[in-house]
Structure formats: structure tokens, C-alpha cells
Amino acid sequence: MQKYNFPKDFIWGVATSAYQIEGAYNADGKGENIWDRFTSIPGKIFKNQNGNVACDHYNLYERDIEILEELGIKNYRLSISWARIFPKGYGEVNQQGLDFYKKLINKLIEKGIQPAVTLYHWDLPQHLQDIGGWANKKVVDYFVEYAELMFKEFGNIVPIWITHNEPWVVSILGHAWGVHAPGIKDYKTALQVAHNILLSHGKAVRLYRNMSLKGRIGITLNLSSTYPETDDQKDILAAKVYDGFMNRWFLDAVLKGSYPEDMLKLYSEQRILPEFLEDDMKIISEKIDFLGINYYTRSVLRYDENAYPLKVTMVDLDNPKTDMGWEIYPEGLFDLLINIHKNYGGVDILITENGAAFNDIVNYKGKVVDDYRIDYLYRHLTQAHRAILDGVNLKGYFLWSFLDNFEWAEGYSKRFGIVFIDYKTQKRIIKDSAYWYSNVVKNNGILD
Numbered sequence: 001m002q003k004y005n006f007p008k009d010f011i012w013g014v015a016t017s018a019y020q021i022e023g024a025y026n027a028d029g030k031g032e033n034i035w036d037r038f039t040s041i042p043g044k045i046f047k048n049q050n051g052n053v054a055c056d057h058y059n060l061y062e063r064d065i066e067i068l069e070e071l072g073i074k075n076y077r078l079s080i081s082w083a084r085i086f087p088k089g090y091g092e093v094n095q096q097g098l099d100f101y102k103k104l105i106n107k108l109i110e111k112g113i114q115p116a117v118t119l120y121h122w123d124l125p126q127h128l129q130d131i132g133g134w135a136n137k138k139v140v141d142y143f144v145e146y147a148e149l150m151f152k153e154f155g156n157i158v159p160i161w162i163t164h165n166e167p168w169v170v171s172i173l174g175h176a177w178g179v180h181a182p183g184i185k186d187y188k189t190a191l192q193v194a195h196n197i198l199l200s201h202g203k204a205v206r207l208y209r210n211m212s213l214k215g216r217i218g219i220t221l222n223l224s225s226t227y228p229e230t231d232d233q234k235d236i237l238a239a240k241v242y243d244g245f246m247n248r249w250f251l252d253a254v255l256k257g258s259y260p261e262d263m264l265k266l267y268s269e270q271r272i273l274p275e276f277l278e279d280d281m282k283i284i285s286e287k288i289d290f291l292g293i294n295y296y297t298r299s300v301l302r303y304d305e306n307a308y309p310l311k312v313t314m315v316d317l318d319n320p321k322t323d324m325g326w327e328i329y330p331e332g333l334f335d336l337l338i339n340i341h342k343n344y345g346g347v348d349i350l351i352t353e354n355g356a357a358f359n360d361i362v363n364y365k366g367k368v369v370d371d372y373r374i375d376y377l378y379r380h381l382t383q384a385h386r387a388i389l390d391g392v393n394l395k396g397y398f399l400w401s402f403l404d405n406f407e408w409a410e411g412y413s414k415r416f417g418i419v420f421i422d423y424k425t426q427k428r429i430i431k432d433s434a435y436w437y438s439n440v441v442k443n444n445g446i447l448d
């Protein structure tokens with residue numbers, strides 16, 4: 001028998017986001033956001049589904065907190081819906097929206113569960129999209145106004161703050177590939193959006209420092225370790241370019257205060273370089289307390305002369321995959337953690353998402369026996385443990401996701417939860433993986 005002990009004070013949690021679970025899309029004065037709008041366009045989402053009801057967490061949050069309690073989970077990552085607070089994105093506050101988060105956060109704290117709050121998990125108020133969205137610098141200031149109110153209201157009771165979730169996904173999937181809201185397809189806009197989001201992150205961190213709050217603040221990046229398909233120099237370069245595109249562009253900006261030279265050159269050759277001031281980079285690299293990373297899979301790359309704008313193609317290997325079609329590659333998490341540790345001065349890291357979608361079924365006993373998910377979690381956690389032994393300053397792990405939920409363009413077809421949702425009845429069924437994870441949390445590690 002082997003025991004994988006995690007460090008004392010290691011933060012164990014689960015994660016969700018507002019649009020994916022709350023529902024109540026037009027309740028109590030909430031404004032429309034870009035996902036409300038995007039999901040209403042036929043053909044954008046699997047079976048034209050939307051987050052109008054989702055897990056109805058807005059109404060069932062007390063039941064959900066009871067489940068967290070029952071499982072002994074002491075940290076919960078959630079996001080705030082900007083349009084519930086400011087229906088137009090700025091100006092007048094919607095008191096009922098604010099009250100919901102007061103009830104939610106106070107209830108968590110009352111039950112001994114620490115909230116980790118993400119300010120922006122993709123649901124921009126539609127009114128701000130109408131003035132250009134993240135491509136418009138004004139939105140940066142509106143975000144800071146929103147952050148200020150949240151810090152004033154909750155800054156003393158929320159110990160962990162995440163400014164943004166996955167700026168790469170917001171910019172590339174939302175503004176270059178057009179598969180996420182707001183559905184734009186233009187690389188130059190996408191990179192401008194990424195820059196403005198990073199700027200808003202830096203400004204919010206500065207504000208947080210100026211308010212002398214006691215908690216920790218950081219940003220969450222979705223990162224993927226990259227590997228060349230072959231030893232060919234061109235494939236090796238392709239892997240480096242993709243690493244620059246997905247990882248280093250964001251990591252270097254936040255942790256080094258500059259964009260990587262090779263990518264600046266490539267983007268300017270392709271005429272997609274965003275406009276920015278040198279001073280922006282100082283703001284973006286305002287010191288953070290931790291780096292949040294979301295890891296699901298690795299990327300294997302091949303050189304491809306015709307692929308715009310990077311000249312790289314992702315290679316689909318014939319290896320075991322999750323229901324998302326993502327290769328299961330736990331060693332990629334280890335490689336990623338080691339690389340960040342080495343290249344970015346041993347920064348404190350929180351894994352703010354890791355988990356897997358599988359095609360779960362409720363069996364004849366009314367149970368969900370999701371051994372495959374336990375296997376995925378086991379393999380990733382043991383790699384995280386290995387990285388800690390090798391000196392990585394990994395401080396916590398939030399499993400994605402607490403509940404099955406609205407998986408963006410995939411609608412409800414993909415289940416990431418450790419709690420099953422029957423969307424017809426809103427019944428919650430605790431999956432085997434939740435009981436397994438509950439033991440990991442209780443033991444502060446894994447007993448083999």
C-alpha cells in the first residue's frame with residue numbers, strides 16, 4: 001500500500017461557474033449577458049440548449065451547500081455573474097443580485113466552507129458587448145468598477161480571488177474561432193481582447209492591493225503542455241509556437257511583464273499584433289499571490305505550412321480519451337507544473353480546474369459508478385503529488401466540476417460533475433467519484 005500525503009494546509013476544493021449552474025437567467029433584475037444572447041442563436045450550441053435553467057443553483061444553492069458539507073469539502077470555487085450585479089455592466093447596482101451572492105457566500109462561510117471567487121467566468125453583460133465588448137478599452141474600466149464593488153462587499157470574507165478565468169479561451173474561442181460567445185472570427189480582435197483582459201486583471205490586482213485586503217488574488221490560465229509529433233525540427237518549432245500561443249503569451253505577460261519575443265515577431269508578421277503601451281505591461285505584471293492553472297490535456301503538434309496563422313496543426317493521437325475527445329495524459333500536468341516552476345521563479349500555484357467528462361449513467365440501483373473518472377483523478381493527483389516532491393509550490397487543487405452543468409457549446413451533453421444532475425427533475429445524485437474525492441480530502445492525500 002502506498003500513501004500519497006499532501007502538504008499540511010493543502011487546499012482541496014471543487015469548482016463551478018455562474019452561467020453553467022445558476023439558471024434564473026432573467027430573475028430578480030439580472031441583465032442579459034453574452035451567453036444568454038449567444039445561446040439564443042440557432043445552431044451555436046448542441047441541440048440549441050442554453051443556461052436559462054441549468055442546475056437551478058440560484059434556487060437550490062442551500063441544497064448544494066449541504067452536499068458540499070456532506071462530502072467534507074472545505075473550499076468552493078464559484079463565479080459571480082456580472083450582469084446580476086450590474087445589469088448594464090456599470091452604473092446602477094441590482095440589489096437583488098447582490099443579495100443572492102451575500103446569501104450564498106454567507107451560507108458557505110457559516111458551514112465552514114471557504115469561497116474562492118472568480119470575477120469573470122465568461123458572462124459579459126450584453127450591454128457591454130454592444131459597445132464593442134473586451135475589444136473596447138472602456139470595458140477594462142467597467143470591470144475594475146465591478147471588481148471594486150465586489151472587493152468592498154466581500155473582500156473581508158473571501159480569502160481567494162481570481163480576476164479572470166482563462167483569457168485564452170475568451171479571446172480565441174470567443175473572438176478568433178467564434179465557437180463561444182460573442183462568436184467573432186478575427187485573430188486581431190482576439191489578441192486585442194486578450195490584452196485588454198490582461199490589463200483589466202492587472203488593474204484589479206492593483207486595486208485589491210490599494211484596498212489593503214487580507215486575502216490572496218491571482219488569475220486562472222488554461223494551460224497545456226505541448227509536444228512535437230516527431231523529432232523533425234519543424235515539428236519541434238510547431239510545438240514551441242503553440243506553447244507561445246497558448247501558454248507563454250499569458251504567463252510571460254503576467255509573471256515577467258513582457259510578451260515573448262518569438263510570438264511578437266510572428267503576430268506582427270501576420271498583422272494581428274494587438275495595440276498596447278509599454279506601461280500596460282507593468283500593470284499586467286502587478287504581483288499576484290498565486291497562479292491558477294486549469295489542466296485537462298496536452299497538445300501534440302505538427303508543422304503545417306497552410307495553417308493560419310501559426311502554421312501548426314494539432315495531432316489527434318489514438319490514445320484513451322475523455323468524452324470531450326481530449327487525450328488522457330496525466331504526465332502532461334507534471335511537465336507543465338515543472339516548467340512553470342522553473343521558468344517563472346517558483347510561483348505559488350493553485351490548480352483551479354482539473355477533471356473529466358464521461359458519459360455517465362444512473363444504474364438500476366440509482367447509482368453512478370464512475371470508476372473511469374476516479375481513474376482520471378487518481379492519475380492526475382499522483383502526478384501533482386510527484387511535482388510537489390520535486391519542489392513545485394503547488395498549494396491547492398479544485399476539481400472541475402462539483403455539479404454536472406452547461407458545458408458551453410456542448411450544452412448538457414457532457415458531464416464533468418462528481419454530482420450527477422437529472423435535468424428533468426433537478427435531482428442530485430452523488431457519484432462514486434465524489435465519495436472517493438471526499439476521502440482524498442479527509443485523508444489529505446490518496447491511500448492506494
Ligand code: BGC
Binds near residue numbers: 166222294
Ligand atoms: C472552463 C470551464 C469548462 C471546462 C471544461 C474550462 O475551460 O473554465 O468552464 O466547463 O473547462 O471544458
